[in-house]
Amino acid sequence: DAGITQSPRHKVTETGTPVTLRCHQTENHRYMYWYRQDPGHGLRLIHYSYGVKDTDKGEVSDGYSVSRSKTEDFLLTLESATSSQTSVYFCAISKGDREYEQYFGPGTRLTVT
Amino acid sequence: GDSVTQMEGPVTLSEEAFLTINCTYTATGYPSLFWYVQYPGEGLQLLLKATKADDKGSNKGFEATYRKETTSFHLEKGSVQVSDSAVYFCALRGLTGGGNKLTFGTGTQLKVEL
Numbered sequence: 174d175a176g177i178t179q180s181p182r183h184k185v186t187e188t189g190t191p192v193t194l195r196c197h198q199t200e201n202h203r204y205m206y207w208y209r210q211d212p213g214h215g216l217r218l219i220h221y222s223y224g225v226k227d228t229d230k231g232e233v234s235d236g237y238s239v240s241r242s243k244t245e246d247f248l249l250t251l252e253s254a255t256s257s258q259t260s261v262y263f264c265a266i267s268k269g270d271r272e273y274e275q276y277f278g279p280g281t282r283l284t285v286t
Numbered sequence: 287g288d289s290v291t292q293m294e295g296p297v298t299l300s301e302e303a304f305l306t307i308n309c310t311y312t313a314t315g316y317p318s319l320f321w322y323v324q325y326p327g328e329g330l331q332l333l334l335k336a337t338k339a340d341d342k343g344s345n346k347g348f349e350a351t352y353r354k355e356t357t358s359f360h361l362e363k364g365s366v367q368v369s370d371s372a373v374y375f376c377a378l379r380g381l382t383g384g385g386n387k388l389t390f391g392t393g394t395q396l397k398v399e400l
Contacts, residue, residue: 177329204385206387214392215375215393216390221385221387223384223385229384229385271386273318274320274335275330275388276332277329277330
Protein backbone atom coordinates (compact mmCIF):
# COMPACT_ATOMS: atom_id res chain seq x y z
CA ASP A 174 0.00 0.00 0.00
CA ALA A 175 1.61 3.26 -1.15
CA GLY A 176 -0.86 5.48 0.71
CA ILE A 177 -2.50 6.98 -2.37
CA THR A 178 -6.05 8.22 -2.33
CA GLN A 179 -8.08 9.79 -5.11
CA SER A 180 -11.16 11.95 -4.87
CA PRO A 181 -13.85 11.83 -5.95
CA ARG A 182 -14.06 8.14 -6.82
CA HIS A 183 -16.97 8.70 -9.19
CA LYS A 184 -18.22 11.84 -10.90
CA VAL A 185 -20.79 12.66 -13.53
CA THR A 186 -20.57 16.11 -15.08
CA GLU A 187 -21.91 18.00 -18.05
CA THR A 188 -20.03 19.02 -21.17
CA GLY A 189 -18.35 22.38 -20.79
CA THR A 190 -18.03 22.36 -17.00
CA PRO A 191 -14.66 22.46 -15.23
CA VAL A 192 -13.67 19.40 -13.21
CA THR A 193 -10.83 18.89 -10.74
CA LEU A 194 -9.61 15.51 -9.59
CA ARG A 195 -7.38 15.18 -6.55
CA CYS A 196 -4.61 12.75 -5.79
CA HIS A 197 -3.17 12.61 -2.29
CA GLN A 198 -0.16 10.65 -1.07
CA THR A 199 1.07 10.15 2.47
CA GLU A 200 4.70 9.12 1.85
CA ASN A 201 6.32 12.27 0.40
CA HIS A 202 7.38 10.82 -2.95
CA ARG A 203 8.83 13.18 -5.52
CA TYR A 204 7.24 11.81 -8.69
CA MET A 205 3.49 11.76 -9.26
CA TYR A 206 1.55 10.90 -12.42
CA TRP A 207 -1.91 11.16 -13.93
CA TYR A 208 -3.08 8.51 -16.42
CA ARG A 209 -6.29 7.81 -18.20
CA GLN A 210 -7.44 4.29 -18.99
CA ASP A 211 -9.67 3.53 -21.95
CA PRO A 212 -10.59 0.21 -23.59
CA GLY A 213 -8.09 -0.72 -26.27
CA HIS A 214 -5.60 1.96 -25.23
CA GLY A 215 -4.19 0.67 -21.99
CA LEU A 216 -2.87 3.47 -19.81
CA ARG A 217 -1.88 6.80 -21.31
CA LEU A 218 0.09 9.42 -19.44
CA ILE A 219 -1.58 12.83 -19.17
CA HIS A 220 0.84 14.84 -17.00
CA TYR A 221 3.45 14.14 -14.39
CA SER A 222 5.24 16.01 -11.64
CA TYR A 223 8.78 15.73 -10.34
CA GLY A 224 8.43 18.10 -7.42
CA VAL A 225 6.42 20.98 -6.02
CA LYS A 226 5.50 23.30 -8.89
CA ASP A 227 7.47 21.09 -11.33
CA THR A 228 5.26 19.44 -13.92
CA ASP A 229 5.49 18.25 -17.49
CA LYS A 230 3.21 16.95 -20.23
CA GLY A 231 2.55 13.36 -21.13
CA GLU A 232 1.29 11.92 -24.37
CA VAL A 233 -2.36 13.03 -24.05
CA SER A 234 -2.17 16.39 -22.26
CA ASP A 235 -4.49 18.46 -24.49
CA GLY A 236 -7.50 19.68 -22.52
CA TYR A 237 -5.90 18.97 -19.14
CA SER A 238 -3.87 21.01 -16.69
CA VAL A 239 -2.22 20.06 -13.41
CA SER A 240 -0.95 21.72 -10.29
CA ARG A 241 1.22 20.65 -7.41
CA SER A 242 1.50 23.22 -4.65
CA LYS A 243 2.32 20.64 -1.95
CA THR A 244 4.34 17.45 -2.13
CA GLU A 245 1.38 15.35 -1.09
CA ASP A 246 -1.25 16.67 -3.53
CA PHE A 247 -1.41 16.53 -7.32
CA LEU A 248 -4.50 18.02 -8.95
CA LEU A 249 -5.79 17.30 -12.44
CA THR A 250 -8.16 19.86 -13.99
CA LEU A 251 -10.31 19.51 -17.05
CA GLU A 252 -10.88 23.15 -17.94
CA SER A 253 -13.99 22.46 -20.02
CA ALA A 254 -14.99 18.81 -19.96
CA THR A 255 -15.85 17.03 -23.20
CA SER A 256 -17.43 13.63 -23.80
CA SER A 257 -14.08 12.33 -25.09
CA GLN A 258 -12.71 12.83 -21.57
CA THR A 259 -15.08 10.20 -20.17
CA SER A 260 -12.61 7.73 -18.75
CA VAL A 261 -11.11 6.20 -15.66
CA TYR A 262 -8.32 8.34 -14.25
CA PHE A 263 -5.48 6.91 -12.19
CA CYS A 264 -2.91 8.67 -10.12
CA ALA A 265 0.45 7.05 -9.41
CA ILE A 266 3.66 7.69 -7.51
CA SER A 267 7.06 6.21 -8.15
CA LYS A 268 9.43 4.85 -5.56
CA GLY A 269 11.92 2.05 -5.04
CA ASP A 270 15.42 1.68 -6.38
CA ARG A 271 15.97 4.58 -8.82
CA GLU A 272 12.28 5.46 -8.33
CA TYR A 273 11.27 3.28 -11.29
CA GLU A 274 8.43 1.37 -9.62
CA GLN A 275 5.04 3.01 -9.93
CA TYR A 276 2.20 2.47 -7.48
CA PHE A 277 -1.34 3.38 -8.33
CA GLY A 278 -4.33 4.86 -6.60
CA PRO A 279 -7.81 3.30 -6.80
CA GLY A 280 -8.98 5.46 -9.72
CA THR A 281 -11.71 7.99 -10.46
CA ARG A 282 -14.46 7.11 -12.92
CA LEU A 283 -15.49 10.30 -14.74
CA THR A 284 -18.50 10.47 -17.01
CA VAL A 285 -19.09 13.58 -19.12
CA THR A 286 -22.63 13.80 -20.47
CA GLY B 287 10.40 5.54 -29.23
CA ASP B 288 9.80 2.84 -26.64
CA SER B 289 6.90 0.45 -27.12
CA VAL B 290 5.40 -2.67 -25.56
CA THR B 291 3.35 -5.28 -27.40
CA GLN B 292 1.19 -7.81 -25.55
CA MET B 293 -0.85 -10.70 -26.81
CA GLU B 294 -4.49 -9.81 -27.22
CA GLY B 295 -7.10 -11.23 -24.92
CA PRO B 296 -9.23 -12.38 -23.48
CA VAL B 297 -7.34 -15.49 -22.53
CA THR B 298 -9.65 -18.11 -21.03
CA LEU B 299 -8.20 -21.03 -19.07
CA SER B 300 -9.45 -23.76 -16.81
CA GLU B 301 -8.31 -23.75 -13.20
CA GLU B 302 -4.86 -25.37 -12.73
CA ALA B 303 -3.89 -24.77 -16.36
CA PHE B 304 -0.52 -23.31 -17.35
CA LEU B 305 -0.49 -19.62 -18.22
CA THR B 306 1.68 -17.71 -20.63
CA ILE B 307 1.05 -14.09 -21.58
CA ASN B 308 3.47 -12.86 -24.21
CA CYS B 309 5.15 -9.48 -24.00
CA THR B 310 7.76 -8.05 -26.36
CA TYR B 311 9.29 -4.63 -26.29
CA THR B 312 11.19 -2.09 -28.35
CA ALA B 313 13.66 0.12 -26.53
CA THR B 314 17.30 1.12 -26.67
CA GLY B 315 19.75 -0.44 -24.28
CA TYR B 316 18.54 -2.34 -21.24
CA PRO B 317 15.22 -1.00 -19.97
CA SER B 318 13.65 -2.10 -16.68
CA LEU B 319 10.63 -4.36 -17.22
CA PHE B 320 7.47 -4.80 -15.16
CA TRP B 321 4.25 -6.76 -14.97
CA TYR B 322 1.22 -5.15 -13.35
CA VAL B 323 -2.13 -6.74 -12.49
CA GLN B 324 -5.49 -4.99 -12.31
CA TYR B 325 -8.44 -6.61 -10.59
CA PRO B 326 -11.95 -5.38 -11.45
CA GLY B 327 -12.67 -1.92 -10.09
CA GLU B 328 -9.16 -1.42 -8.74
CA GLY B 329 -5.93 0.32 -9.65
CA LEU B 330 -2.90 -1.43 -11.08
CA GLN B 331 -0.68 -3.38 -8.69
CA LEU B 332 2.98 -4.12 -9.32
CA LEU B 333 3.28 -7.89 -9.73
CA LEU B 334 6.96 -8.37 -10.55
CA LYS B 335 9.94 -6.70 -12.14
CA ALA B 336 13.35 -7.31 -13.72
CA THR B 337 16.05 -4.74 -14.24
CA LYS B 338 18.74 -6.51 -16.28
CA ALA B 339 19.12 -9.22 -18.87
CA ASP B 340 18.46 -12.80 -17.67
CA ASP B 341 16.89 -11.55 -14.42
CA LYS B 342 13.83 -13.52 -13.36
CA GLY B 343 11.12 -11.65 -11.52
CA SER B 344 8.70 -13.70 -9.44
CA ASN B 345 5.77 -13.15 -7.11
CA LYS B 346 2.66 -15.09 -6.05
CA GLY B 347 3.58 -18.02 -8.33
CA PHE B 348 4.03 -15.79 -11.38
CA GLU B 349 7.39 -15.56 -13.13
CA ALA B 350 8.90 -13.63 -16.03
CA THR B 351 12.43 -13.72 -17.42
CA TYR B 352 14.10 -10.73 -19.08
CA ARG B 353 15.29 -12.00 -22.47
CA LYS B 354 17.44 -9.43 -24.20
CA GLU B 355 18.08 -11.58 -27.27
CA THR B 356 14.36 -11.84 -28.03
CA THR B 357 13.36 -8.51 -26.37
CA SER B 358 10.72 -10.40 -24.42
CA PHE B 359 9.36 -10.60 -20.87
CA HIS B 360 6.66 -13.27 -20.99
CA LEU B 361 4.53 -13.85 -17.90
CA GLU B 362 4.04 -17.46 -16.76
CA LYS B 363 2.28 -19.33 -13.99
CA GLY B 364 2.24 -23.06 -13.58
CA SER B 365 -1.28 -23.48 -12.20
CA VAL B 366 -3.80 -20.66 -12.38
CA GLN B 367 -6.68 -20.14 -9.99
CA VAL B 368 -10.04 -18.44 -10.43
CA SER B 369 -8.69 -15.63 -8.25
CA ASP B 370 -6.04 -14.85 -10.91
CA SER B 371 -8.75 -13.54 -13.22
CA ALA B 372 -7.69 -9.97 -13.95
CA VAL B 373 -6.08 -7.76 -16.59
CA TYR B 374 -2.30 -8.01 -16.86
CA PHE B 375 -0.13 -5.17 -18.17
CA CYS B 376 3.48 -5.35 -19.31
CA ALA B 377 5.48 -2.13 -18.96
CA LEU B 378 8.98 -0.79 -19.38
CA ARG B 379 11.05 2.08 -18.06
CA GLY B 380 13.38 3.08 -20.85
CA LEU B 381 16.74 4.72 -20.64
CA THR B 382 15.77 7.85 -22.55
CA GLY B 383 13.49 10.63 -21.45
CA GLY B 384 12.97 12.09 -18.01
CA GLY B 385 10.29 11.72 -15.40
CA ASN B 386 10.81 7.99 -14.80
CA LYS B 387 7.91 7.41 -17.14
CA LEU B 388 6.62 3.94 -17.89
CA THR B 389 5.43 2.71 -21.29
CA PHE B 390 2.52 0.25 -20.96
CA GLY B 391 1.14 -2.43 -23.21
CA THR B 392 -2.59 -2.44 -23.86
CA GLY B 393 -3.26 -5.19 -21.33
CA THR B 394 -4.34 -8.83 -21.57
CA GLN B 395 -7.50 -9.98 -19.84
CA LEU B 396 -7.30 -13.39 -18.19
CA LYS B 397 -10.40 -15.39 -17.29
CA VAL B 398 -10.00 -18.55 -15.25
CA GLU B 399 -12.95 -20.92 -15.06
CA LEU B 400 -13.66 -23.84 -12.77
